[in-house]
C-alpha cells in the first residue's frame with residue numbers, strides 16, 4: 152500500500168494511527184463523525200475504543216444501550232465505548248499511579264483534597280487526556296496493547312484546545328517529577344503525527360468555518376497538526392447543470408400545479424449556491440484534505456445512518472491510501 156505522505160513525513164492514513172481525535176464547533180456533528188469513524192475501524196477488524204469526553208451521551212441510545220458512562224460498553228464486534236468524566240478519570244488515573252485503593256480513598260475521597268483538586272485549573276483536562284493516553288499507548292492485554300485504535304470524541308473548540316494544550320502548560324511550569332514526566336509523554340504522543348491524528352468537523356457555514364480556522368491555528372502553535380476537515384451536513388446537488396441554469400433564469404414558467412415545486416427547487420438551489428460560497432471560503436482558509444458527509448434531513452438517530460456515514464467516509468479515506 153502506498154501512503155499519501157505529509158510534508159513532515161507522517162502518513163495520512165487515519166487507520167494507521169493509534170489516537171484519532173475529532174473536535175470542532177459545538178453541535179456540528181463531532182459525536183456522529185467520531186462514532187461513524189470508530190465503526191469503520193471496527194469493521195476493518197481493529198479493536199476500537201470510542202472515548203467520549205464528559206459528554207451528554209447519545210451513543211448509548213442509538214445502540215439500544217443504557218446511557219454510556221465510565222464503564223466500558225461493547226457496542227458491537229471490536230467496538231467498545233466509554234464516556235469519561237473528570238471524576239472517573241481522576242479515580243482511574245490515581246489508582247493506576249497509586250495502585251492501592253485504600254490510599255486512593257484516603258487521599259482523593261477526602262473532601263478537603265477534592266475541593267483543592269477542583270480548584271486547580273486544568274487538572275480535569277490533564278486526567279482526561281491522561282486516560283486517553285493510557286488507553287492509546289500503555290494499556291495492555293496478554294502482552295500486547297489492548298486497543299488497536301482509540302477514537303476520541305473531543306470537546307468543542309475552546310475546551311478542546313485547552314485539553315490539548317494542558318501537557319505543554321504543565322511542562323512549562325514544572326520541570327521534574329511524576330506529573331512532568333506524564334505530561335511530557337502526552338505531549339510527545341500528541342505531537343507525533345504518525346501516532347496521533349487530530350481532525351476538525353465543520354459545517355459549510357460562517358461560524359463553524361471561523362472556529363475551525365481558529366482551532367487549526369491554535370493547534371499549530373502547539374506543534375499539533377490537523378489531518379482532515381470533515382464537512383458535515385453537506386447538501387447534495389440533485390440538479391444537472393441545465394436544470395441549474397433553468398432555475399436561475401426566467402425560462403422556468405410555472406403553472407399553478409408546479410408553482411410550489413419550482414419554489415422548493417429554487418430554494419434548494421439558493422442554499423446550494425450559498426454552500427458553494429462557504430466551500431470556497433473553507434478551501435481558502437484551511438488547506439487540508441476534506442471529507443464530505445451529506446445532510447440527513449431526518450437527523451442522525453440510528454445505526455443504519457451511522458453505518459451509511461461510516462461507509463462514505465471509508466470510501467473517501469481509502470482513496471487517499473492509494
Ligand SMILES: Nc1ncnc2c1ncn2[C@@H]1O[C@H](COP(=O)(O)OP(=O)(O)OP(=O)(O)O)[C@@H](O)[C@H]1O
Nearest residue numbers: 177178179180181182183307384445446447450451
Ligand atoms: N450529517 C448529518 N445530517 C443531519 N443531521 C446531523 C448530521 N450529523 C449530525 N446531525 C445531527 O446534529 C445533531 C448534533 O450532532 P452531534 O451530537 O454529533 O454533534 P456534536 O458536535 O457532537 O454536538 P456537541 O457539541 O453538543 O457534542 C444531532 O441531533 C444529530 O442527529
Ligand SMILES: [Mg+2]
Nearest residue numbers: 181182206304
Ligand atoms: Mg458531541
